[in-house]
Amino acid sequence: MNITVTKTQNPKSKPDWNNLGFGNIFTDHIFLMNYTPEKGWHDARIVPFVNLEFSPALITFSYGQSVFEGLKAYRTDDGIIQLFRPANNMERFNISSRRLCIPAIDEDFVLQAIKKLVALESDWVLSNEGTSLYLRPVAFGTDERLGVRPSETYLFMIICSPCGAYYAEGMSPIKIYVETKFVRAVKGGIGEAKTGGNYAASLKAQAEASKKGYSQVLWLDGREGKYLEEVGAMNVFFVIDDVVVTPLLEGSILSGITRLSAIEILRDKGYKVEERRITIDELIHFAETGSLTEAFGTGTAAIVSPIGEFGYNDIKYIVNNNEIGKVSQALYDELTGIQYGKIEDLRGWIEVVSDDVIG
Numbered sequence: 001m002n003i004t005v006t007k008t009q010n011p012k013s014k015p016d017w018n019n020l021g022f023g024n025i026f027t028d029h030i031f032l033m034n035y036t037p038e039k040g041w042h043d044a045r046i047v048p049f050v051n052l053e054f055s056p057a058l059i060t061f062s063y064g065q066s067v068f069e070g071l072k073a074y075r076t077d078d079g080i081i082q083l084f085r086p087a088n089n090m091e092r093f094n095i096s097s098r099r100l101c102i103p104a105i106d107e108d109f110v111l112q113a114i115k116k117l118v119a120l121e122s123d124w125v126l127s128n129e130g131t132s133l134y135l136r137p138v139a140f141g142t143d144e145r146l147g148v149r150p151s152e153t154y155l156f157m158i159i160c161s162p163c164g165a166y167y168a169e170g171m172s173p174i175k176i177y178v179e180t181k182f183v184r185a186v187k188g189g190i191g192e193a194k195t196g197g198n199y200a201a202s203l204k205a206q207a208e209a210s211k212k213g214y215s216q217v218l219w220l221d222g223r224e225g226k227y228l229e230e231v232g233a234m235n236v237f238f239v240i241d242d243v244v245v246t247p248l249l250e251g252s253i254l255s256g257i258t259r260l261s262a263i264e265i266l267r268d269k270g271y272k273v274e275e276r277r278i279t280i281d282e283l284i285h286f287a288e289t290g291s292l293t294e295a296f297g298t299g300t301a302a303i304v305s306p307i308g309e310f311g312y313n314d315i316k317y318i319v320n321n322n323e324i325g326k327v328s329q330a331l332y333d334e335l336t337g338i339q340y341g342k343i344e345d346l347r348g349w350i351e352v353v354s355d356d357v358i359g
């Protein structure tokens with residue numbers, strides 16, 4: 001399949017690079033392709049960023065048949081633009097799609113499309129410390145009807161959004177609220193798919209936690225309400241008596257690429273890393289005895305987010321004196337070092353976006 005490119009005649013003026021925030025500004029172009037049962041995925045095109053028009057009966061509006069991904073393009077000090085493990089995002093996109101009955105994409109083809117789009121938008125990829133171009137592939141059903149069944153037609157798109165350093169004033173520990181009333185996902189549900197439904201389920205708890213002064217929610221499993229799952233849009237890790245522990249993936253937790261990378265890096269650094277079930281009672285016990293020396297979240301947006309406080313049943317538990325721990329810092333330095341080309345990539349995680357893919 002060819003990708004046709006229509007360049008914008010009216011490039012946007014560039015934003016204030018020091019106040020980008022996250023996900024507020026979009027570049028000049030988007031990638032689109034359509035799916036029909038007859039043609040499969042077709043009409044791959046890069047076009048100027050435009051609003052799209054849909055019937056009010058679009059099935060995705062009512063029934064949420066959509067999946068997405070999130071990855072970043074980074075510019076190194078040498079001026080090279082690179083992606084971090086993008087093939088894993090493509091693979092996960094298809095895992096999510098399968099769960100939502102969305103037809104699979106050609107992973108290699110879409111990765112080429114990402115590179116072509118990023119190369120075209122290269123003047124939106126800054127080399128400023130901590131900035132990156134966030135890429136958001138999305139697919140959703142486009143049938144126009146109210147009957148509940150998988151859509152027959154789909155749209156796939158990739159949006160690009162320049163974003164600033166996640167921590168404007170440097171990495172700092174966050175406060176987490178252990179949610180005991182609402183659940184995000186259950187085994188057998190859609191928790192391991194990257195899909196809007198999981199976020200819809202999380203909004204109420206997130207809003208209530210924010211009111212109490214917490215920045216994120218720590219989810220417990222939806223069946224027994226006792227096993228730790230994840231934090232907002234991040235996987236979670238605990239350092240307990242020098243062993244790094246992260247919840248086992250059993251169907252309700254998203255398999256984060258940062259999580260996977262963190263496990264490998266920490267093992268290479270000589271840490272013992274266990275993927276296992278861990279209960280909230282265990283965590284509280286280890287917090288009280290002092291065995292819990294660090295906790296942190298991992299995800300593409302923040303990379304590593306140290307946790308300085310847990311709120312659980314009206315009691316506050318402070319972790320590591322509310323300071324950044326050495327495991328969190330070492331992991332953050334290694335991951336961002338590889339992403340920004342400051343540390344040599346020995347694991348084949350980096351894919352360079354070369355200018356000649358503009359075509």
Ligand SMILES: *Cc1c(COP(=O)(O)O)cnc(C)c1O
Nearest residue numbers: 233234235254256257258299300
């Ligand atoms: C995207 C996401 C993560 C983090 O995944 P990464 O691949 O590390 O960015 C974790 N949890 C949820 C619910 C997510 O949507």
